[in-house]
Structure formats: structure tokens, C-alpha cells
Amino acid sequence: MELKLLNEQGQPSATLQASDSLFGRDYNEALIHQVVVAYMANARSGNRAQKGRDEVAHTTHKPWRQKGTGRARSGMGSSPIWRGGGRAFPNKPDENFSQKVNRKMYRAGVAAILSQLARDGRLSVVEGFSLEAPKTKLLAQKLKGMGLESVLVITDSFDENLYLSSRNLPNVLVLEVSEADPVSLVRFPNVLVTKGAVAKMEEMWQ
16 A cells, blocks of 8 residues: 655655555444444543432422322322432443453554545655644644644654644644544544654554
């Protein structure tokens, strides 16, 4: 699989021969959906809580007598069918949302995403991507010159200047290869990968 290689000005300079198993895989929508949903589910903290009928503040006084009123019988105001009553099946903080995805499936899902990005022309490889100083304006100008507004930048190593410069740009995210995830890959319309990061991807996800 050949990927277009850009210089730091965003101009095509050459092509990079990449692994077909990582960048030339067939599109598998069901697998990608499963991997993305599982990743998002595993990130949930599970701290939501609702009150059951034994936890809401209410009186135990019977609202009206059992018979003779013509109304339906009622025992107390904590009934789930009453406004202000407890939930019948309340959510609890110990609820577990995690989903298991096998390592082989996860790697195949990430490879399918990267392959589709490459086919759609949304994935570009750059020789190097760095900044002289940690300034947001420098990074914004550099991306604008490359024709990129909303982009995920994947680097082979941590660059403090690049990381600090990107924090105040809402449509730019800078990650190392080890931090890249399927949600970020499908979220951004463009993905910019350094040449060194491609080699690490092939080592990690093949």
C-alpha cells in the first residue's frame, strides 16, 4: 500500500510503502462499530445513580382508604407510577458497562479504520512535524498552510512544543501512537501521521 508523503509545507514529496495488512484491509463496518462502541463503553465511569422507592423522601401514610372512593387503590407515595416516586429499576453506581473485545479484533478494527482513511484520502504521512516554540499561533498557521483545519496528529514520540501548542485548538488533537484510539480516528475528518509513527503502527497493530 502506497501512502502519499508530504513535506512540512503540506506538498506531496514522495510516496511511502506501507503494510497492506494495516493500510490495505477491507472495510468492515460491523467490526468497526463494535470496536468503537466497546471503547466508548469501557471509558464510562458508571457513576450515575437514581433512587428506588425505598430511598425517596415520602410519607408512609396511605393516600386514601382502600375501598369506596372509586379510585385505584394506592399504598404510599413512593410508588414508581407516582410523580416524585422512586424508580422501579434504578441505575446504581456499581453498574458495569465494560465490553470485552479480543486483541485480534481490536487490531483488525483499527486497521480497517486506517485503511478506509487512506482510501478516502483523509490520511496523510508527513516527514516530520515539529514547532520551534510552544505557541498556538504557530501551529494554527502551519496547519492552515497545509490546508488542514480539523485534524488528528499522530507522532512517533512526545513533542512538548507541539502538545502545548495544540491544547487551545478545539479541532486539533495531538497523540502519540500508543495513545491513538479508534474513536479519535473516526472523529476527525483528517489524520496526519509522521513517518516514524507509521513504522510504530506497523509494529504495534499488525
